[in-house]
Amino acid sequence: MEEKDLESLVKAVQKAVFVELEASGRHVHVTEAEAQRLFGHGLTPKRPLSQPGQYLANERVTVIGPKGEFQNVAVLGPERKEAQVEISLTDARTLGITPPVRLSGDVRNTPGAVLVGNQGKVTLEQGVIIAQRHIHMTPESSKAMGVRDQQVVRLQVFTQRPLIFEEVQVRVSPQFATYVHLDYDEANACGFQPGDLGRILP
Amino acid sequence: MEEKDLESLVKAVQKAVFVELEASGRHVHVTEAEAQRLFGHGLTPKRPLSQPGQYLANERVTVIGPKGEFQNVAVLGPERKEAQVEISLTDARTLGITPPVRLSGDVRNTPGAVLVGNQGKVTLEQGVIIAQRHIHMTPESSKAMGVRDQQVVRLQVFTQRPLIFEEVQVRVSPQFATYVHLDYDEANACGFQPGDLGRILP
Numbered sequence: 001m002e003e004k005d006l007e008s009l010v011k012a013v014q015k016a017v018f019v020e021l022e023a024s025g026r027h028v029h030v031t032e033a034e035a036q037r038l039f040g041h042g043l044t045p046k047r048p049l050s051q052p053g054q055y056l057a058n059e060r061v062t063v064i065g066p067k068g069e070f071q072n073v074a075v076l077g078p079e080r081k082e083a084q085v086e087i088s089l090t091d092a093r094t095l096g097i098t099p100p101v102r103l104s105g106d107v108r109n110t111p112g113a114v115l116v117g118n119q120g121k122v123t124l125e126q127g128v129i130i131a132q133r134h135i136h137m138t139p140e141s142s143k144a145m146g147v148r149d150q151q152v153v154r155l156q157v158f159t160q161r162p163l164i165f166e167e168v169q170v171r172v173s174p175q176f177a178t179y180v181h182l183d184y185d186e187a188n189a190c191g192f193q194p195g196d197l198g199r200i201l202p
Numbered sequence: 203m204e205e206k207d208l209e210s211l212v213k214a215v216q217k218a219v220f221v222e223l224e225a226s227g228r229h230v231h232v233t234e235a236e237a238q239r240l241f242g243h244g245l246t247p248k249r250p251l252s253q254p255g256q257y258l259a260n261e262r263v264t265v266i267g268p269k270g271e272f273q274n275v276a277v278l279g280p281e282r283k284e285a286q287v288e289i290s291l292t293d294a295r296t297l298g299i300t301p302p303v304r305l306s307g308d309v310r311n312t313p314g315a316v317l318v319g320n321q322g323k324v325t326l327e328q329g330v331i332i333a334q335r336h337i338h339m340t341p342e343s344s345k346a347m348g349v350r351d352q353q354v355v356r357l358q359v360f361t362q363r364p365l366i367f368e369e370v371q372v373r374v375s376p377q378f379a380t381y382v383h384l385d386y387d388e389a390n391a392c393g394f395q396p397g398d399l400g401r402i403l404p
Contacts, residue, residue: 089390089393090390132363133363156368160303161334161335166364167363185391188292189387190391191291
């Protein structure tokens with residue numbers, strides 16, 4: 001076998017076995033109308049994220065809770081139909097709120113927060129969640145790994161402080177790239193470094 | 203079987219199978235000489251900790267790193283032969299240092315920090331660690347659970363965000379009470395609540 005064939009074989013096997021980890025810091029999603037109020041214009045892309053079409057915006061906000069605030073918080077684009085603030089449990093303590101652990105998009109009966117941009121302020125009645133750990137997956141990865149959309153799996157991570165995350169939700173879409181998303185508490189608990197890999201356990 | 207016999211049987215089985223979890227926030231150990239410099243006297247107990255003889259002191263310090271500081275940090279007594287500052291990875295980022303993950307007492311070649319008390323200041327050349335997760339265990343628990351001192355085990359935690367910690371170090375001593383010690387990153391990553399239990403996996 002030639003060197004480059006071997007290399008592509010190894011890569012194919014890796015792709016069928018391992019999923020790259022990513023840590024999501026605290027961030028905010030806003031609607032078009034909210035972007036107008038906060039910044040006087042729609043979101044503008046600073047750099048693309050791993051998920052196709054998603055980007056880190058140039059715009060930043062302050063997130064204010066009853067007990068504390070975070071300045072300079074990342075806003076992710078494009079705009080969504082509903083605002084969402086994703087923070088860690090550590091962050092929640094600082095803000096003084098107790099959001100539930102939820103999958104992105106499920107914001108019913110969650111606490112709110114105040115967002116402040118360079119042009120204005122928005123008071124969210126709800127929308128603050130602790131993002132449930134999940135795996136974004138292409139249909140190809142889903143097939144290769146033998147898991148389906150909505151499946152809940154155990155994920156072993158090969159990190160400095162190795163552990164196995166239970167109850168990790170798989171989400172499959174042709175719009176996704178295959179990555180595990182952890183929050184910073186989870187990333188720190190396992191000693192995550194960029195490039196670290198995980199493996200779905202049978 | 204009588205009610206109270208059943209109860210004590212259940213408790214005995216629980217003790218042989220489950221270990222209670224505890225989360226350690228950031229804290230500091232100091233020597234007698236350092237306590238004198240920081241507070242003008244030795245440490246005084248505010249309340250006992252789960253480990254016999256250990257206590258939370260009335261005295262508090264500010265811990266200062268190159269990039270940030272934490273005020274009002276807990277000091278644990280009694281005094282030790284060597285100072286030690288135990289923080290989480292999240293805390294380390296705030297202070298601007300990169301301590302290794304170590305077992306308590308192993309502070310060779312670790313970064314230092316500045317401690318400030320109400321009477322004086324101490325500059326530690328070394329002593330800052332991220333505490334490696336571990337299980338304090340009585341000889342009785344060790345026997346009941348079939349694990350020995352220094353053994354590295356996997357620990358499944360029954361928490362809101364369940365997971366399995368790998369590479370958890372067992373420490374057995376007649377001076378210990380049986381508890382798992384996690385740092386706040388780990389506690390938040392698994393959604394720890396006081397009273398939560400873990401189980402050593404075979």
